[in-house]
Amino acid sequence: MGFSWIGRVEEVSAPEWDAVLRRSARPSPFLSRRFLVPWATAFAAGRETMAFRWERGGGAAGFLFLCRRADGAGWELLGGERVADSLDAVVIAGQEREFWSGFLRESRGLLAGGSTLRLPNLVEGTPSLHLLPELCGRFGYSFRLEETDRSPLLSLPGDFGEYLERLGKKKRHELRRKLRRADDTVPGLSFRITPGGPELDRDLSSFLVLHRSSQSEKERFMDEGMERFFREIAGRFSEAGQLRLAFLSDGETDVASAFQLEWNGSLLLYNSGYDPQYRRISPGLVLLARCIEEAIGRGGREYDFLRGGERYKYDLGGVDRVVYRATVGLP
Known part of the structure; x- marks a missing residue:
């Protein structure tokens, strides 16, 4: 020793x-x-x-x-x-x-x-x-x-229906209402995951645009040096099969994105962004609900919202640490 x-x-x-x-x-x-x-x-x-x-x-x-x-x-x-x-x-x-x-x-x-x-x-x-x-x-x-x-951390059940039941009546009703409103307001709304490959550079650029546009604080955070860092770690985690870059799209443009890492049975929400023009449909929350559903479908154990006490994390079932x-x- x-x-x-x-x-x-x-x-x-x-x-x-x-x-x-x-x-x-x-x-x-x-x-x-x-x-x-x-x-x-x-x-x-x-x-x-x-x-x-x-x-x-x-x-x-x-x-x-x-x-x-x-x-x-x-x-x-x-x-x-x-x-x-x-x-x-x-x-x-x-x-x-x-x-x-x-x-x-x-x-x-x-x-x-x-x-x-x-x-x-x-x-x-x-x-x-x-x-x-x-x-x-x-x-x-x-x-x-x-x-x-x-x-906040969310333990994942075996199927999405059980997840919704665990949310409790009020949160479940509110999430279902927002999911319906998004689908009704923006026909053709779609969800996709980019794990890597030739689409990564294009989709990472889309994430960066959405991240910067969603809040002035995020725009200040994502300066040129931070962008280089995000691009570097995106490439490294993508090569290892651990990047899950998620998007909500209206059929022509991306309206929300989440930079996620898949690690040891957990899906981690590292950062996110959305187009403020679509704020009325709660695009960030709708996207994360789809990410949670996808994680459950892949047999994930946990959805880790990581640092920050934003309300949406608790609306989606996160438990404080x-x-x-x-x-x-x-x-």
């Missing part, structure tokens, strides 16, 4: 990284090479990055991917707080206590001089939230936990 530092995230062994992630308690696409390597290129340029590698039984059993914070006040999990919806250490399930104990023993120098380690976007139930308060106390570190967001930011330091 040993601990070592790897200077750049790109230098981490791909087979080791993938193997440990597959065996972790809560595998996440935001902890994968397909997401974190492009993130480091797009958002950590000029900042120091490193990976803490833990070996056990002759092979890698855990990783912690870090980068210098932009404000220079310490370190944070690679992926940051803005675009990675679920972060943590990547550790084989059941070995998290040993991993964090080893990290805290070995990394006092990392946090010397007032530096802190910030762990954003820890979603309720992740092992670190349970272990770190106790272990930080044992090894002489300070630990602070802040609630930062919500991340709290998202936290932890900060570790030396007293």
Whole structure:
């Protein structure tokens, strides 16, 4: 059993990284090479990055991917707080206590001089939230936990009819009403999924237009650098068969789109957008209802709405999980 530092995230062994992630308690696409390597290129340029590698039984059993914070006040999990919806250490399930104990023993120098380690976007139930308060106390570190967001999750039943029944009378009635109104108002309304292939570049451009047009905040978010990042991860997840780019169309143009990732039996809603001219038919909600129906048809276990407490997520049956930011330091 040993601990070592790897200077750049790109230098981490791909087979080791993938193997440990597959065996972790809560595998996440935001902890994968397909997401974190492009993130480091797009958002950590000029900042120091490193990976803490833990070996056990002759092979890698855990990783912690870090980068210098932009404000220079310490370190944070690679992926940051803005675009990675679920972060943590990547550790084989059941070995998290040993991993964090080893990290805290070995990394006092990392946090010397007032530096802190910030762990954003820890979603309720992740092992670190349970272990770190106790272990930080044992090894002489300070630990602070802040609630930062919500991340609604929907468990999927075996068929769409059962899903509607689970919504309850009021939500079920309202969803059915909106689905009927959309079909009646826009004849020929259609749903499609683009997993990749030659249509990806065209359809990703359509998603970006809809995303930017739906809200001024989203237009500011999707600047040129963010667009390059989205295009890069779309290509990588598409190559792995894990991209589910969804659209609602009126027969001529796309009116709503959802950028989804398929991961470990779950479908994750990473981002979305719609044409405001079609606001009267609730195109975003109608599209997501079709996405949920499609996910059920494919045998999905969960629909993960990811961060954000927008009302539509609860209207579609999402159940709250709290998202936290932890900060570790030396007293």
